[in-house]
Amino acid sequence: MEGFLDELRNFTDMTTQSSIVDGFLAISLTFVLSMIITFLYQKTHKGARYAQSFIHTIVIMSMVVSVIMIVIGNNIAVAFGLVGAFSIIRFRSAMNDPKDIAFIFFGMAAGIASGLGFYLLAILFTITVSIIIYFLYVIDYGGGQSVQKRMRITIPENMHYENVFDETFNEYLHDYKLTNVETTNLGTMYQLTYMITTNDNVSDKDLIDAIRQLNANLKVSIGMANPD
Template sequence: METMFASLTSSGITVSSFLICSLVALLCGALIAFTYTRRTRFTQSLVLAVILLPFAVQTVIMLVNGNVGTGVAVAGAFGLVRFRSAPGNAKDISVIFVAMAVGLACGSGYIALSVLFTVIACAVLYLLVFFHIGADRSGEKELSITIPESLDYTEVFDDIFKEYTTHAELTEVKTASLGSLYKLHYRVHLADDRNEKEFLDALRCRNGNLEVRCGQPHTPVEQL
């Protein structure tokens, strides 16, 4: 069992060892990318990067081959690279780090270890996404209501909120259409999500069928 986790390149780099490491790196990268695209948003550029990154890192590690000076030079070269695309979120960066770790393992010749690590990382990633670990389950919604200036917005919807919500908080008021309209923004918790349409219909009847919007609360884009 221990020999399975021995380095394939411990006795030197050969053409066969390079091809085996490269193939495993590409397959592991493809598996990570495939898992990442399940039940989550993704872009083609990120998928291609995750597939190729283990192979690229593996090749660099093989070229360094334990030479500290070369390793420092390569690290400095990579430090000069600036990504011109929009910054990724924390999940994207985490997947990139996983792909880099696989490339490091393959470049060091630890084929079995890289495959085992990939399988465990993909399984954990899929389960975390599948069970919505860390997702916001507070049930809070952001409500926007447009009313004519003739309505007093301070108490006009209190009875509707009392019937359909457990909590409603007015967070912002602003005027529109040269002051002829008011736009009200609330944070609400619905008592029963199944009554959302009935709730919106009641609001439309009260505000003269002007615009009513209800959705998930706006949160800043997560970046690293």
């Protein structure tokens, strides 16, 4: 009986050591792959809002998911228990760029594959998807469409704005539409709001400089049509 118990203890120790080794390999591989993913994110990020905390989130979440998959293994009861435990978590931070969500799932997928022991699959998956993402970034796939912007022009009260900018707009803009007219500066000035689409190779500075020559060098602002 004692010999059987000793063998059982040895088997349990070997199983525990094996799990620890597998877990260490999975976490280490996940960390390396998540670093590759976050490096790619930094290289291909185009948005104005860049957050270092988001980079750290991808790395941490990938490693946490890897550990979760190791813990779950083939145990269905543990899987349901973890689902119930994590269901109380609420994520209240809205994503500024839809591509950020894709990178989160990218890191999670690499963590899941590593946690389940599919190390080669995790490596091939990360390398292949990274190449595809960088290729899309280099060729600027889907970026050929013109971006609609909102332009606000301040003019003196005595200026007739109906046709004063038409010649300049036809030269610099592909499309434009006056959407709002309001008084400003205690009624001494007007502010015109246009929705515009600029021609190719036309910078905002060139357009602003041309308008300033017509509106007595008053304020001109250009921004995205939907900054959110």
